[in-house]
Amino acid sequence: MFKYLILVFVISAIQLSAQNSTLQIALLKYNGGGDWYANPTSLPNLIAYCNNNLGTNINPDPSTVEVGSPEIFNYPFIHMTGHGNVVFSDQEARNLREYLVAGGFLHIDDNYGMDKFVRPQMNKVFPELEFIELPFNHPIYHQKYNFNAGLPKTHEHDNKAPQGFGLIWEGRLVCFYTYETDLGDGWEDWEVHKDSDATRTKALRMGANILQYVFMQ
Secondary structure, rough: OOOHHHHHHHHHHHOOOOOOOEEEOEEEEEEOOOOOOOOOOHHHHHHHHHHHHHHEEEEEOOOOOOOOOOHHHHOOEEEEEEOOOEEEOOOHHHHHHHHHHOOOOOEEEEEEOOOOHHHHHHHHHHOOOOOEOOOOOOOOEEEOOOOOOOOOOOOOOOOOOOOEEEEEOEEEEEEEEOOOOOHHHEEEEEHHHOOOOOHHHHHHHHHHHOOOHHHHH
């Protein structure tokens, strides 16, 4: 049932803005003390960019959903970010797994400092899977916008190259983890980080690619 509900949302996502109804994406609220609420202007700005440049009709106001809530099945795309600790209970891990297996999608964007926490928690969700680095020819890098060298670099943290990792369930990418790039900072209002127009545009285009990839699968 949930799979078909999600498919309905996906189909509606790729309709032109003339359609009466809109779908909604959500920010994931988790426990553990990490600032899941970081980058408050990032998702609204990404949504506006997609609606203006991809012809999507996404609700301009993203929702917030808890990991263990049944409401998670209402959203085809969940975004997760933060700097600190992440803790999933057994029930939350099961709920997130059921959501992803049923057709949902999770984008994790490390705002800096999440890596050592998010990896073991996602291992609770999919103990049989490991994050693999996606090759630069993966379709997620080649939607409306081409990123032939993979993820763009938004912010410098540890002087590492940006990497995009995926969890693949039965041939389908269910979770995309962006590391050492901080796309969400690039989506924020200019006044927050004062990134250049070129940096912000690259981040927004990569975000648009992620959403287009999810909606077109």
